[in-house]
Amino acid sequence: MLEDLKKEVYEANMQLPKLDLVTFTWGNVSGIDREKGLFVIKPSGVPYEKLTPDDMVVVDLKGEVVEGKLNPSSDTPTHTVLYNAFPDIGGIVHTHSPWAVAFASANLDVPALNTTAADTFYGDVPVSEPLTKEQIERAYEEETGNVIVKTFKDRGLDHEAVPAVLVSQHGPFTWGKTPAHAVYNAKVLEVVAEIDYHAMTLTHADCHVPQYLLDKHYDRKHGKDAYYGQGKARRVKFAADAKNRF
């Protein structure tokens, strides 16, 4: 069942330790088959070096396990909320990567201070408001998804243009068109948080990039006339096996 998607999600999960985004088992990637309305997610607490594509768990859009020998990630309800709220995304990543968690701990957005940020995030990556006692006690992981969706709504953000969030005092969730894109965004967020930390402790000046720089950098990679890389307006296509590559 969903063998190709399981393999794709497995491979995206295995990128997390390679990209230094996880300690122990602290991260998970999922990917969705929109036609079938089912998503595939890493099992909970299994070490990466023991993981196989066959360990992936299949879950429906109500968050119920449809197939799998192992328990799905404890963050499965968060993924479920996000897939329902953001109908155009294909993959989701959660990690405890240390630079992003430092900003989440301090309840600070990861600001757009440079072109490295602007190439991927069309503005600051927001930190959510904290979950209330009632939310945490009622349905913690589901409410984590709800607070992410509320953050984007309240702040008028486009989840396609800013495909990442920090859950307050917790850590980053990122998403993308595919599981691999979501992993890419998780790594960019970590690198941007590292750079931002050093810039913000070097100067107290506001170093946000101007709107026109943000527009330019985001558009040259993601706009309809994008000209970075070897993309659709270009002469060369990626090889067939490149779907999962960056």
Add this chain to the structure above:
Amino acid sequence: MLEDLKKEVYEANMQLPKLDLVTFTWGNVSGIDREKGLFVIKPSGVPYEKLTPDDMVVVDLKGEVVEGKLNPSSDTPTHTVLYNAFPDIGGIVHTHSPWAVAFASANLDVPALNTTAADTFYGDVPVSEPLTKEQIERAYEEETGNVIVKTFKDRGLDHEAVPAVLVSQHGPFTWGKTPAHAVYNAKVLEVVAEIDYHAMTLTHADCHVPQYLLDKHYDRKHGKDAYYGQGKARRVKFAADAKNRF
């Protein structure tokens, strides 16, 4: 004598360099056989790449060497005090891991600012009070153990819920049900100290997590209805060889 425990303690020691927790020989792991009242500990000052299970030293609960060709770790009296004071722990780790030592040097607790901390530590990891001149001159390593026990008593802390301490101006000791659990806790402490440092230098706001978040995260991993991982309330058991894994 205690061949299985020697192997287990050896393997836990070898995790320290793999997890980037030690420079040179600056760390040690021990594990105890509670029925026999004997513990096994790394020899003093032997490089990890030369270490073998057979080098491990067997010590009794008075701190006397029972078996071993090599001198036990110079920290053996500290381990002895902790095994006597905390009768339910099965393994102890000491390192000079740099982020934890930075907090110990500054005489600061490693605070619980995020869920990464709360998943393992039910509150701040305390720094001990400094040892006095008299304590240091009388029996330094033994008094190091005493000051740890006193810290937990004075501050009303549960050593099972907070399985770690910083000895003032020295460094971290962690413990757990097994040597491998104690190593896991040593790594978590190092990662949490790194994240905390960056959060604390980004903002002067008090970022402690609220008590209900602490309760939730600790309980979902360690409470009687824990639902993280593939644990006892779950459908799948760890493989037989998983005792030493995280």
Add this chain to the structure above:
Amino acid sequence: MLEDLKKEVYEANMQLPKLDLVTFTWGNVSGIDREKGLFVIKPSGVPYEKLTPDDMVVVDLKGEVVEGKLNPSSDTPTHTVLYNAFPDIGGIVHTHSPWAVAFASANLDVPALNTTAADTFYGDVPVSEPLTKEQIERAYEEETGNVIVKTFKDRGLDHEAVPAVLVSQHGPFTWGKTPAHAVYNAKVLEVVAEIDYHAMTLTHADCHVPQYLLDKHYDRKHGKDAYYGQGKARRVKFAADAKNRF
């Protein structure tokens, strides 16, 4: 066409991930054949592990592609401007290396605080002024080159003595006699930025090295009586294959 130069540029590009200067595809190296008036540059957005010498793109000094199956780096117009403005340089590097980008984000020069800097940079590495809205919208990458040239002119800097710049809120460009020298300078800049960050956050004192120390260190490596290494005034020549080595 230009097979030797393609190989040299390919090898210099492959040094970027080895020297921890790039994440994903965020960097590029070019090298020029001054007699032919053509330069060779990395294609845009191709992962380093897939790159081959044959993928390199040949471009003329008007920035037009002369040969190549792939699109050249999106930064090609910046390289073109620099090769025209600095007629004695043989290679150019652009990266998003995180310490240099932190200074660029904070709009700060990387100051010469120590001999590590002085060995390579005869003074502070300047940050450019920001590009205006008009510059960004007209011809972004070309204007990036123009603002670099203007920075050196306005501040009276010698691009041979200070072979590096930070483009404001973007990142570093470095250059040198060969592509390999430009890569060397990119690494030195990153290391110096890292050291400077820590020195500048340890003390508020002005720690610039005095002019006579700058003179001495720069001269002993680059002056006409240079005596560092096994250079021209020395008894031993580098092996034939050393052109691309440091």
Add this chain to the structure above:
Amino acid sequence: MLEDLKKEVYEANMQLPKLDLVTFTWGNVSGIDREKGLFVIKPSGVPYEKLTPDDMVVVDLKGEVVEGKLNPSSDTPTHTVLYNAFPDIGGIVHTHSPWAVAFASANLDVPALNTTAADTFYGDVPVSEPLTKEQIERAYEEETGNVIVKTFKDRGLDHEAVPAVLVSQHGPFTWGKTPAHAVYNAKVLEVVAEIDYHAMTLTHADCHVPQYLLDKHYDRKHGKDAYYGQGKARRVKFAADAKNRF
């Protein structure tokens, strides 16, 4: 000539990149044969991966090359001064390791804030006063040695108890009974500088360890009744090949 010492010095040099103490060729180790009054040192500017024991250069205590196909390190006059001034040392190391250079750039001692420092350094590692214009122009590398010796004399420091120094706005020199011991001290200094930086930016309190802690830690490793490791008062000797090990 001095084949064993050349091999020992070569192996100590090769530890520098393994211990992450050098970028490119920015470091050198020497070792002395006191009976012959000759020392062996790394050639200048040769990459570590190309180095062989046979490349080592033999120098006498006037700083004259006695044997060698290559130029000796440009820092040879500094080594010469130190071997003459400190007649009991057997090896010297110079690096540009980044944490130590950050303190040198800020003209700050690396203070003894914890037992990690106290195990190796009996007090703060001093930063020298800056060299004057006249010293730099007269004989830079020789005067670098002189300022180190003067720093120890002026501050009443024992170079055996504190086997390291920072040359102001330059970087660390360390020494020891053997080349390998000097390398060990270079690594400890780098680790201690890293920890100190974080402690000093976490708190403005003076965190120097008390004198009695300094005494205790230094004595248990280096005093006549040292009991750390498997040393002379112990039952086990190091294997014959351990001379060059830590």
